[in-house]
Amino acid sequence: MMINSFDKSHFAVISDNINYIREQMAEASIKSGRNCDDVRLMAVTKTVCSEYINHAINECGVDLIGENKVQEFLSKKDSLNLDGVEKHLIGHLQTNKVKKIVSEVDMIQSVDSVKVAKAIADEAAKKQLVANVLLEINIGSEDSKTGFDKAAFSEGLSEISELGNLKIKGLMTIPPICESSLECEKYFETMYNYFNDIKQLKYKNFDMQILSMGMSGDYKEAILHGSNLVRVGSAIFGPRIYK
Ligand SMILES: *Cc1c(COP(=O)(O)O)cnc(C)c1O
Secondary structure: OOOOOOOOOOHHHHHHHHHHHHHHHHHHHOOOOOOOOEEEEEEEOOOOOHHHEEEHHHHOOOOOEEOOOOOHHHHHHHHHHOOOOEEOOOOOOOHHHHHHHEEEEEEEEEOOOHHHHHHHHHHHHHHOOOOEEEEEOOOOOOOOOOEEEEEHHHHHHHHHOOOOOOEEEEEEHHHHOOOOOHHHHHHOOOOHHHHHHOOOOOOOOOEEEEEEOOOOHHHHHHOOOOOOOOEEHHHOOOOOOOO
């Protein structure tokens, strides 16, 4: 049994949460000069039991889910109704797990080193497919976080641009926990600028479309600063209980 043990009365809470989040997202999209449906909602499903995830998919129209761990995703996926649902890996990927996950998910958002990018490209070549990925940026240069810091990113870009069987679809970030919303907005703004700068580079294996930023606590601010994919977990399913 997964954690967040199953309780039927929680279904209605999940539905209400998703409705509320969609309203807030639409409002922020319009405020930022876009259409109300220009931003995608990902339901982050780590630690959440399959019954709740299936409710979000079947009853609330969730069509994008994110999992952090390869093993957790693989052990859950057969109990999920994934018809027409996109699956993304959003947690740190060790190179020894690459083989297991390429071809199981539609996108790996958490490419945080040249080494892992190469491992994904090699595995995709073996499987004769093109792996869609996002590059994860450690925008606050925090030791505790994975992701490219500024220096590693500018160094790694040209190497990544030469990898085949890999399509870089955009950027992902988890900003530091901020003291003020002003501080947080600075990180989002910097990400938005990176995103647009890289778009200009026109590398052959880059097709910059997705700026993945914003979670339960800050998705509105992220949208106001250009995010077009928000990754929301606890605001949908409730607090996570880790074993
Ligand atoms: C857990 C997680 C989320 C969702 O976090 P919440 O604050 O619960 O919305 C988003 N992105 C990543 C990479 C995560 O690991």
